[in-house]
Structures are given as structure tokens and as C-alpha cells.
Amino acid sequence: MSTTTAALEPVFTFLASTYGTLETNFYKIPGSHVVARYVKSSHQNDPGRTVLEIMLFIFAVRTLLQSRTRADRSGKHFIKFDEKEIDELVDEWTPEPLGAELTSKEKAHLDAVPVIAGPTGPKPRLTTGKTVLNLASYNFTGLAGNETINQKAVEVLRRYGLGSCGPPGFYGTQDVHIQLEKDIADFLGTEASILYSQAFSTISSVIPAFSKRGDIIVADRGVNFAIQKGLQISRSTIRWYDHNDLHSLEQVLESVEKERRKKGLPLTRRFIVTEGIFDCDGLISDLPKLVELKNKYKYRLILDESISFGTIGRTGRGLTELYNVPATQVDMLVGSVANGLAAGGGFCAGSSIVVNHQRINGTSFVFSAAMPAMLAVAASEGINILRNTPSILTSLQENIRAIHSVLDKVDCITIPSHPASATIHLWVRLPSPTHLSPTAPVSSGKPSNPLSVIPRDPMQFDYDLEEKLLQDIVEEALAQGVMITRAKTLRGQELTEVRPSIRIAVTSALSKKDCEKAANVVKAAFIKVVGRRR
Amino acid sequence: MSTAASYLSAVSQADARARKLSDTDSTTSTPALSLSSSVTSSSTETVLDDAPFENLDGLSYPKVPPTSEQVFKTVHSEFGHCANESFRYTARYQPGGQFARPEQEPPHYVLLSTYLSYLLLICVGHLRDFIGKRMRPSSYKHLMKQDGYMALNSDFDSFYTRRLMLRIDDCFFQPVTGVPGRTIVLLDRSSPDYNITYYPTGTRTRALNISSYNYLGFAQATGGCADAVEESVRRYGVAACGTRLEGGSLDLHLQAEALVARFIGTEDALISSMGFATNSTIIPALVSKGSLVISDELNHASIRFGVRLSGANVRMFKHNNMESLEQLLREVISQGQPKTHRPWKKILVIVEGLYSMEGNLCNLPAVLELKKKYKFYLFVDEAHSIGALGPHGRGVCDYFGINPRSVDILMGTFTKSFGAAGGYIAGNKNIIDRLRTSGHTGAYAEAMTPPVLTQVIASTASIMGISIQDKNSSLQSQAVAYPGPVPSSALPPWMPLAPTMIDGTDGAMRLRRLAFNARYLNRALRLLGFLTYGNDDSPVVPLLLFNPGKMAVFARLMRTRATPIVVVIVAYPATPLVTSRVRFCLSASHTKEDIDTVLTACDEIGDLLDLKQGTCGRWPLEEIMARAVEIVQMKEMP
């Protein structure tokens, strides 16, 4: 005890000295004399009252500061038990099982996941022995299995070993990481970039690194799961705008500004969070308009290019290249090295202030080991290949068009995706008259409530039925030698109900003919399965 | 083979270098060379040629050359040569033995000066801000509101980083190159503006690496694991392309998961591509609203992240304090959920096996006692303990002799002991299948890549040993908690297997060397008079520095010695404000000589910085070094 008093001594002296300054400053505040006089006079009348008031004040502050993790023993909800009663309660209590057993549907879905035996690629062999056309894996630019990359990887292995054995702050930053960060920044045309060791965990750390409690985030209603988690961690004030609807965005921005002016709220950090190509349906954001709005309303833009980086633009630089918008206009450009460059990890590119801030505040950057050197070099090499071979992206776009040309006009398929998106989502369209046409919600014309993630007129669909049909289609296509997959989402954990879809991941590594062939198989599977229902 | 010729010439050049060196040492024997195990690849040149380093730092070649019988297959700078079989130990919990040492208090003047230092730093910082804002407003621009944008990082929020951290920033984010093994190569840098920016000086320094999480020394560019990884890159490439549930599943994933389950001793296991994400994406699938998580107050950030995402209520108990835990359990079970008093759906207690900032182990036997009575579920994060503890390298359960199946969820990472990346969750089949389906990892996160999977498989197999016989014999051995060698049929058929991996000598050697090193450094530091935290068998050794000013000085003095040593310093907010510390992470790749080097350095610097505040009996350095084996074997510290 005496240690602490001794140790606190300098603090007390410091307090005493600051008291003087505080006092003089206090009297500069208008109205402060009134308060001082009140305290003094009340003290003279009744010294006990001052003590009481101070205690009340302290109590109020304490209640305000009390975090939800602390015990509320003194709270009014606390019931006192004696030891025997507690023992009885403990004996009585039976917890639920830790993990609920899988339902038969979940089990079937898990068992139906195809496993590739040997290397992945455009035509992998599965553990069942079948060789299939692969429209499921994210190998957009066909970098998986590239000989040059493999050769480089082996060289790196022989110089660096595999793991980095430490977080970036503690001797985990290798020259190859610095090089990849530089390569990405150069490739996109930003000042700097920072590497995370998993793409999924990138944006969920980037958002809370900047946006804190009290800050404002305006987000698209269709953002992917990783972004939803980032928003949750940030504890910021969230406002939603309709999926990929920049009119709605403008309205929300306007209403936020109006509210701020009306209530006289102080200026806080404000962000627009959205995706380049949406993970849920393959729509593409209108970047120039986004940039215009963000500049007009003075927001910062956090753009998730996890799918668009490495799949769109002349050389795969993503949305900024597609629309010819300088990447410096996007404040935080988040992308996936795993998807776009067929290696592993994610990145956030931006100004060096933005990047350096994350080196101390990006939770999953600070508290996780740096990615293996080999993956960093593979990604650098991937960038090199994309840069020097624009034909890759051209053939990717041709393949996308080839698949669209087969599937676009099929009765039982709705394609929400943008025609240039390398992920093509397929919804089942049920022609039966007993079903409301799901794609055309009756619009009431009124805007949605920005406070709620649920739009005013949500799309109507029968989740279970569509999921089942799609799963049957996936299995039918697999039996015919084409590997596709449903877009797996965690129903119940996602903020909104995501419409079940099959997500085709187009790759430049397949020939146009193969793509057409595969698309025809998918088409046949749709017709067969949906037709069977009729 | 052209590479063979270049390899030979590299060998002879290195030979010549070494010879020149030993002449000056006036030793007449021919220094032995570190023979690389793999003659198959061109990389052997890089290993030997790589070093523009003469052996001035004493790191590239062993001080005592090996005799003609001793053949070392590792590169000394990566994995040290140590043939002395007495420098081995097997650590296990001795029931009734000391579980935790009483914490030692530093003298009052140390605490006082620490508080004073912080006070001074804070005052000077504010003063500099005050003057700076008036004299050089441009350098504060990004911290201030401008053209309608609020600053990303206000001057207030960033005060600690700018005014305290920046002063010692040269001790963090040091760029390195090469293998983070026994030694590490620093890319030297210099700062013209007091750590705001750095430029590379172009030179390199090889330093003794007592910082990387390389417990079993699997960070190697040569040897059995690297050979296996090379083969896998040639077969599989580097990418898995997709998530586990959407076309990213490879046969390697299944093999690795089965092997890890067998290694841990549980029914099933799942693998995720990042250790941090293993916690942050799986905990939300275990608990949700209406459940309670009871978490040790010093749990890792990834656990907190996951708990926050889960939406469950959280309560903390005092670090490793079983009374605090029991009291809390009694309170929460009797009170039920806040306000409604409904009983909790379930309670999950999350602890770490080995705390990486404290070096102490969780009191697993006591927690399991409580578990029987209070029926909570137990989640143990073995990020640092898996591989690094226990006679078989199976983590805290193994160390305490506890059946791993008595813990509900065992989590761990491959970044540390296995020299790979990513993490795993092990438990019974039901739960793991639930997590595969409902955890975020399966549906959204990229699958682990083939080279990393191969490193995991090879290093795990190396620790376990491999049996080449038929499958039938292995089935019986599964009944024991830790099945012996893994049957070769459980490994990818193309994987090259080094003889030392097969007979298990490689794994056993690593485990025993690490155990020796850990115990030796822990005890020796205390005998020298330093204040350290943690268990004697912990491979993480925190040495307390207290004063913020001593942190950077300690690190810089270590780095600029004739034999440079790199260390990790940690301060607030990772530790309480007063107990800044330096943290050593031992490795099986260190030799006793290396530990002696560290001890000598600590001894000198400790005197200089007045760090020897311990109350333990003091031994002179020479005596400690001479009686190392005795010190390690002692049941209790003298």
C-alpha cells in the first residue's frame, strides 16, 4: 500500500501545480463565477451538502463510465444469495450444448462440397476421380499454377523458409513484404499500401481502425459479411442506403447533414463504405458518381475491391482503372491478394497517413503474424504478369461474354450481375404463377429508413426452395463435369437475407469454347432441375 | 548437375573464409562447415553465398568446431549445431511443484522513477505540441479538422503514439530478410528526422534472433520440411483459390486436418488460414446473445475481437486467478442474465495456454476442477504453447498430463512452433462440423494455401515421427491419448521424408533442446539477479525493465554488440504502464553457446542500466555458464 502512495506522490504534486492553472482557466469560462459563488455559498450554509453534492457528482460520473463488462453488484438488479443458495443454483443450471448438431440438410451440404485432388486450376481432378471444368474457384486471371510463379516461390522458400514467425512489428516485416506493398501501391497508383495476412480479416480491421464510436458510416445495404463485421466492431453510427442506388445514397447523405445542422452536432469523421463488385450479386458500383458525392458531402470513401481487384480494368487494376478514376480519390482501397493475385492475404491502399495509421491501429495487422514470404513474392510476380499481359484480362472478358451469351436468355435464370463482372450470380426464376415475381417488388416510391438495414421493399423470394433447387443444380452440373458452387452465406448471421445464388467465377485459363460448353451444362442443369419441379 | 559444381565452389569459398578467420583465432583445426541437407536445389548456394558476413559476429560458425564424427545437416545460422546430449531436457509438470512463483516487487525508487519518467514524457510531449502547433502548424495539419473533414486521427488520440512511441520507434518494424531462424539478417536503416521517416543504409547485419516465435526451429530454408514444401509447390502451386466451402477445398486440407486432430489427440480439427481469424471468426459460431464469455483479462486481441463479434456478454477475471474465476462463476450463474435473470444459455471460459507477454501457463488442472463443478465450456488458446510445451510437444494438456479431450475446444496457431501460418480448432466431431458450417471461415475466408499446408503436415509429422508399417497396427495406438508415430499412409504419398523425420529423432531433439534452453535462460536470468515473470519451462521469458527510457537503450545496446542480438520490447498498452519489459523467445535452434551469449549481454547491460533488482541468490556469470546442466536439472531454484 505504501508503495503506491509513494509512487503516486509525484502525481499529487503534479495535480497541485495544475490546479492553479486550472483555476485561472476556469474563471475565464463565461458563467463560471456563478457556479463558483454557488458552491462557495452552499458550502458556507451547509458543509455537509458540499460533500453530498460531490459524492453525487462522482456517482454520476462513475455510472456513466461503468463499462458493460464490469460487475453490477451494487446495481438494482443484483439479487443477494447466500452461499448455499448459490450452490443450489449452480447445481440446477444446465447449459445448452456448445455446438448444435448439424441438421440433415447442413450435413448433406457439407458432404457435397467437392474436394480437389492435386492442384487447383481450370480443369482439376476431384477426389472422386472425375476431371471437371472449374467455374467455382477464384482463379480469375489463371495465375494458379503459373510456372514462373512456382519457380519464384521455390527460390523464395530456399532463402526465407516458409513462415515469418512474428508479427510485422516484431521482426516479421521482411523485404519481400515491403516490396509487395510497394508493388501494389505502384500498380494502383496510390502513395502506399499495407498487407494483412487474410483477405477476409482485412476490411473488418480497416474500418474500426478509423471509425470509432460517434463517427458516421453510410453503407450500402448489400455490403459483404466482412464489412458488416467491421461496422459492428467500429461501434459507429451507421446509416444505410439502398443497394447500389446512388440516389438513395445522396438522400441519406443529405439527411445526415441536415440532422447534424439541426441538432448542432459537432463534426465527426464520416465514411461511405461500399464494394467495387458486390459479393452478393455481382453488381458494379458507379465509382465516378461515388467520388463526386463523397467530395460534395466531404466523406471519406472505403471501397472494398476484394472481387474487382485483379478482375476488371484493362490490366486488372480494378474499378479505378475501369472508370479511369485516380486511385488517390479512394481514401481506403481494400483488396484481396488471395482472390486477385491467387496468393494469400489482403491489402489496404491509400495515402501514407492512412497506411501508417493502420500499422498501429489495424487490429488484425498488429496482432497477427506477417504472411509467408513465398505468398508475398507470388503476389508481386502476379502483379508483374498482369501488368505485362493485358491479353489475360481481354480473354477473361471474352469468357464472361461467352457465358452470358449462353445464360442470359434462359427462362429459369435471372442474372443480377453486371455484364463485365467476373463473378456471375444466377438466381432461379420460377415461372409458376403461384409465386410472386420476385424480381419486381411493388415499389411504393418512398425512400427506405436509413436507420434500418432492411429496405422498405425487400425482394421477395422463397429462400429454402431456391436454395434447394440451386443445390440440386450444382450437383447436377457436377455430375455432368462442371464444378460450380452456390454462394455460401451464413443465413441468420448476415444482416439481411441474401438471395440464394449460384456464383460462377469465370477464369481466363479456360478457352472460350470450354466456357461455352460449361455454360451449356449449367443451362441444361437449370432447365432440368427447375423443369422437374413443374 | 551444374548446381553441384557451384555448390562445391561456394563450399570452398566459405571454407576459405572460415579458415582465414580461425587463423586469427589461432585455432589450428579446420572449422567444420554447415552442410546443408538438401543437395537437390540451387538454393544451397544462396545459403552459403548469401552472407557477405565474415564471421566477425561469431554467428555463422560454431565457436567450437565439431569433431569428425559429428555430422550436422542444418545450416548453423538457421538451426544451431549442438551435439552435446547433456544440453537436453524434458519438461513436464511436477505435481505438488511450484506452480507460480510469488511475484517479486521492484524497489520503490524504481517505481517512483518510472512514474516520474512517464510524467516527464507526457509534460514534454504536451509542451512540444503546444509550441509545435504555433511554430509549425503545417506538421499538425493532418491531425486537425480541415476543409470540412474531421482529422482521421486527432492530436489527442495520437498523443501516445507521437510523443512516446515515436521516440523508440526504431525498435519496432525493423525490416529483415532471410530465414527468421537462429539468426536473422537485419536490413539496416537510419532516420534523419528522429524516427519519422527511415531510409535504408544498404548494409545488413546478422543478429542472434531471440525474438521470433520459432519455438521448435522449423523456420528453415533447408531440411525435411523445406524439401516437402518445395515438392508441394511444384505439384500444387501456391494458391488454393477460394473458400473451403466454395471450391477451395483440396485433398491436402483434409489430410492436414486429420493429421492435426491426431496430433492434438481430439476427434476432429479444422484449419483456417490465419491464426488471428481462427479466434475472431470461430468464437461467434460458439456463443451468441444470451451466452456468457468469461475471459482472462490478459487474453489476446484476437479473442476479444471474436467475443465482440459474437454478441455474447463478457466478463473478465483477474489474470490466472482461480479464486477470482470461481467467485465470478458463482455470481454469474446465480444471477443469470442481466435484468431478466434468465439462466445463461451457456458459459464459455476462454484462457490461453501460455501467455505470450507474461510467460506463465494457465492453471489448467484448477480450471478443469472448476469446470466439473460449474459446467462451463472451456476454450484454450494454445497459440504459444502448442509444440512448445509438454514432453510430446502437445501443449499445456501434455505438460500437465491431462487428457486433451477433457477440454472442449483447443485452438492453436501454426505461425509459431510449426514455422507456417494459420491456425486450427480441435474438438469433438460434432462441434467441429458445426464450426465448419457456421463459422465465418468456411464460407467467407480464403482457404489455407498448399505450401503452408505442407509445412504444417511435414512439421507435425516430424514431431510425431512416422511409421512406415501397414495401417492396421496404427489403429490400436489411437486409443492412447497421444498416438505414437503417424502412419505414412496418412501423409501425402509424394512427400519426401527425411530419415530423421521418420524415426522421430528430429522432433524429439527439437523438443528437448527447446526445453533445455527455456529452463536455462529462465533460471540463469534469475540467478543473475534480474526480475523475470513466468514459468521456468516457458519458452517466452519476459525480463522487467520498468523505466520507459531503458527500453530503447536496452534494445539498442543489444543490437549494437559485437555479436548483435535482436530483442522485442513491449510497453503500455500491451502491458501495464509500469511493467515495461523485454521479451525473449527461445527456440530449439539456439545452442547453449547462444544462451550464454545472451546472458553475457544481459549481465553487462543489466549492470549498466541497473536492472538487477531481483531478490534471488546471485551467482556469478561464469559459474552459471559452467553449471548450466545442473541448474536446469534442479527441481527447485536455489
Ligand SMILES: Cc1ncc(COP(=O)(O)O)c(C=O)c1O
Ligand atoms: C494467444 C494468441 N492467439 C492468436 C494469435 C494470432 O496468431 P497469428 O499470428 O497466427 O494470426 C496470437 C499471436 O500473436 C496469440 O498470441
